[in-house]
Amino acid sequence: xxxxxxxxxxxxxxxxxxxxxxxxxxxxxxxxxxxxxxxxxxxxxxxxxxxxxxxxxxxxxxxxxxxxxxxxxxxxxxxxxxxxxxxxxxxxxxxxxxxxxxxxxxxxxxxxxxxxxxxxxxxxxxxxxxxxxxxxxxxxxxxxxxxxxxxxxxxxxxxxxxxxxxxxxxxxxxxxxxxxxxxxxxxxxxxxxxxxxxxxxxxxxxxxxxxxxxxxxxxxxxxxxxxxxxxxxxxxxxxxxxxxxxxxx
Amino acid sequence: xxxxxxxxxxxxxxxxxxxxxxxxxxxxxxxxxxxxxxxxxxxxxxxxxxxxxxxxxxxxxxxxxxxxxxxxxxxxxxxxxxxxxxxxxxxxxxxxxxxxxxxxxxxxxxxxxxxxxxxxxxxxxxxxxxxxxxxxxxxxxxxxxxxxxxxxxxxxxxxxxxxxxxxxxxxxxxxxxxxxxxxxxxxxxxxxxxxxxxxxxxxxxxxxxxxxxxxxxxxxxxxxxxxxxxxxxxxxxxxxxxxxxxxxxxxxxxxxxxxxxxxxxxxxxxxxxxxxxxxxxxxxxxxxxxxxxxxxxxxxxxxxxxxxxxxxxxxxxxxxxxxxxxxxxxxxxxxxxxxxxxxxxxxxxxxxxxxxxxxxxxxxxxxxxxxxxxxxxxxxxxxxxxxxxxxxxxxxxxxxxxxxxxxxxxxxxxxxxxxxxxxxxxxxxxxxxxxxxxxxxxxxxxxxxxxxxxxxxxxxxxxxxxxxxxxxxxxxxxxxxxxxxxxxxxxxxxxxxxxxxxxxxxxxxxxxxxxxxxxxxxxxxxxxxxxxxxxxxxxxxxxxxxxxxxxxxxxxxxxxxxxxxxxxxxxxxxxxxxxxxxxx
Numbered sequence: 167x168x169x170x171x172x173x174x175x176x177x178x179x180x181x182x183x184x185x186x187x188x189x190x191x192x193x194x195x196x197x198x199x200x201x202x203x204x205x206x207x208x209x210x211x212x213x214x215x216x217x218x219x220x221x222x223x224x225x226x227x228x229x230x231x232x233x234x235x236x237x238x239x240x241x242x243x244x245x246x247x248x249x250x251x252x253x254x255x256x257x258x259x260x261x262x263x264x265x266x267x268x269x270x271x272x273x274x275x276x277x278x279x280x281x282x283x284x285x286x287x288x289x290x291x292x293x294x295x296x297x298x299x300x301x302x303x304x305x306x307x308x309x310x311x312x313x314x315x316x317x318x319x320x321x322x323x324x325x326x327x328x329x330x331x332x333x334x335x336x337x338x339x340x341x342x343x344x345x346x347x348x349x350x351x352x353x354x355x356x357x358x359x360x361x362x363x364x365x366x367x368x369x370x371x372x373x374x375x376x377x378x379x380x381x382x383x384x385x386x387x388x389x390x391x392x393x394x395x396x397x398x399x400x401x402x403x404x405x406x407x408x409x410x411x412x413x414x415x
Numbered sequence: 416x417x418x419x420x421x422x423x424x425x426x427x428x429x430x431x432x433x434x435x436x437x438x439x440x441x442x443x444x445x446x447x448x449x450x451x452x453x454x455x456x457x458x459x460x461x462x463x464x465x466x467x468x469x470x471x472x473x474x475x476x477x478x479x480x481x482x483x484x485x486x487x488x489x490x491x492x493x494x495x496x497x498x499x500x501x502x503x504x505x506x507x508x509x510x511x512x513x514x515x516x517x518x519x520x521x522x523x524x525x526x527x528x529x530x531x532x533x534x535x536x537x538x539x540x541x542x543x544x545x546x547x548x549x550x551x552x553x554x555x556x557x558x559x560x561x562x563x564x565x566x567x568x569x570x571x572x573x574x575x576x577x578x579x580x581x582x583x584x585x586x587x588x589x590x591x592x593x594x595x596x597x598x599x600x601x602x603x604x605x606x607x608x609x610x611x612x613x614x615x616x617x618x619x620x621x622x623x624x625x626x627x628x629x630x631x632x633x634x635x636x637x638x639x640x641x642x643x644x645x646x647x648x649x650x651x652x653x654x655x656x657x658x659x660x661x662x663x664x665x666x667x668x669x670x671x672x673x674x675x676x677x678x679x680x681x682x683x684x685x686x687x688x689x690x691x692x693x694x695x696x697x698x699x700x701x702x703x704x705x706x707x708x709x710x711x712x713x714x715x716x717x718x719x720x721x722x723x724x725x726x727x728x729x730x731x732x733x734x735x736x737x738x739x740x741x742x743x744x745x746x747x748x749x750x751x752x753x754x755x756x757x758x759x760x761x762x763x764x765x766x767x768x769x770x771x772x773x774x775x776x777x778x779x780x781x782x783x784x785x786x787x788x789x790x791x792x793x794x795x796x797x798x799x800x801x802x803x804x805x806x807x808x809x810x811x812x813x814x815x816x817x818x819x820x821x822x823x824x825x826x827x828x829x830x831x832x833x834x835x836x837x838x839x840x841x842x843x844x845x846x847x848x849x850x851x852x853x854x855x856x857x858x859x860x861x862x863x864x865x866x867x868x869x870x871x872x873x874x875x876x877x878x879x880x881x882x883x884x885x886x887x888x889x890x891x892x893x894x895x896x897x898x899x900x901x902x903x904x905x906x907x908x909x910x911x912x913x914x915x916x917x918x919x920x921x922x923x924x925x926x927x928x929x930x931x932x933x934x935x936x937x938x939x940x941x942x943x944x945x946x947x948x949x950x951x952x953x954x955x956x957x958x959x960x961x962x963x964x965x966x967x968x969x970x971x972x973x974x975x976x977x978x979x980x981x982x983x984x985x986x987x988x989x990x991x992x993x994x995x996x997x998x999x
Contacts (some may be wrong), residue, residue: 167825180917181915182915182918198653209869209920210791210867210868212909214867214912214924215921216920217918217919217921218920220621221453221620221621222459222461222462222621223620223656224656224657224752224756225751225752225755226461226545226748227453227459227461227462227620228455228457264591266918268918271568275568278556282560283559284514284515284557284559285513293513295506295510298509299509299512299526300512300513300514301922302831303520303522304522305525307519307520314517314552316552317543317548318454318458347515352513353515361610364942381792406431
């Protein structure tokens, strides 16, 4: 580790700071390191007071999302070799900052719950365990599989222009997870999720810019999920208008 | 001041969430708290890849799953527990299917199964190669529909509260405010996972610091079989990122520097060609158990036939013959990880791998209802030792264990809480206040220390690897235990720079190190006392299994003078110990 690099890190400690500042650290590094390795080096060897979240360091727990040079990234999957010069690290945009790089997850947790992200069966149509699994063909699995890959890392919210403008918008991950259940052949609960998913004007404001899908580290494509939700809701609307006795099939 | 629930669960991973749902379904009038130091979906269940074992197909049998598990354990598993485990596994897995887990499927829509190490037939359910991730998210999302479940996310439990000989709650540091809350309950379930972070090179996430083990131990509950630590044979050098055993289940092979399938030299059977329809042969070669494969690596390294690298020697895991289509369908995460973290595309190049600390068979001593010797205290998942894993766990049994014993813990705790509603509130609140004072005095307001947390942690990691790794001896273990005692002394001179209450992660790192030092010493002392070799515990000075003296579980008790080691018998119901044979 003969070379060093500079990291400029967002600092905010609510008990002592009236506003955020940036602190620059000089860090010796290995070329194969990820950003998180450099941040851990600071924590361990230079400044124990720096606070941030991390755990699995293999891109699946979803804890370590941060803005890296203004772009939302999982820092355990962002490699130093892809950057030159001083690197600027900030908490993910669009959320209240609790301290340093830690932001509040409260809003997302409430929104996730509001889309009822669990299998809903019609009254009396639960299959008893003794009768085994629900059959689901590989083709039926593929229908919703992509949306199951969401790790709740919040990168898509940090990238979403609609959420930045109006944080009452349900947002990309929550809509994708609602759609994940809507499209699961075992589920019968789409009607119960519609109010949460389709009622807010946010879904209609989403212009399919696709920022959310561009930053998603797991290729979930929330923008695609939102488009599908829009189409389904439009079909509902016309069915109700034209076939009031038929309702949703 | 305190808050009150009927049952409190510490840990929101697979076992904790399964327990919470079991309580909500057993008795919806009970209030359940899930106290987790991270948001539940960050729990390390998320990182499990290959699958979860349960008998579901007509060509399989419960008896076979039982025998594979007991043999895999080198006869140290309790056979009553294993029998119950294999019997309850299928219904638990189907339950998770009904809760939406996206299991991979056969063309007819039934659940697909794959081969795994040490299993005589395909019985491992999988959701691509992100099984733990999908199980955890299915459990977490399902848990949201139960209103009696109250979440204390980012709340770090520091002490089990015991009064009148009963566990009656827990002290937990609310990371957001720095306040130590007193959370009272008639029953407490520990589901805090493993302790891989006591070692330097591990698949475990940063959060796996043995908190629950240390808390139970300090409360007087023994830690069982702590000397049995699992090295997974295929981790990426440097990072320790796991390359799943499913890659061998799907047909991947391990070769040394000469391209030779070296496992054939270590009593694991003879190789058949990868083009042979028989390949991969169950319970043979690459589908041998993890302990034996990791030990073979060390022997191969001693013979100079591994490949030296900047992060230690390695061998090669070759998947190329599987082809891109199969790799993308069955092992997409392996491809993603190898490309990102090793710069290797397994479609075209073999993956460098070496053994890596993965799992601890030992843990809080529990019975088959997940109950500990302390009334009101239960434990399930990796934190616990029932034991179904004995001296070596078979791959894909631990995810199923979370479900079976998580659910059992939940049901047993629900009954206990219903029968024991009264709590000694005043005394417990006094204990809670004392714990708040301790954390303020010894950590947040501590002055004048000089030892960096990272330095002590690194020295602990190094001594565990050098003295308590794949092969141990009296000498190496004594050195490790001495070093750990020295680190415990130096811990009192810890440097704390962060004085704040809001997300003081220096404080949590210090508390985690404090827990890990206890767990590490329990591992070292248990290993020192077991003068035989069995499963994952290999003593170079005692190379043979010794059933006469050590067909027993070790119990590590916390005393004022250090660790006291005791023993208890293994439950053998129907299959007496035999030679452990693979590749025949």
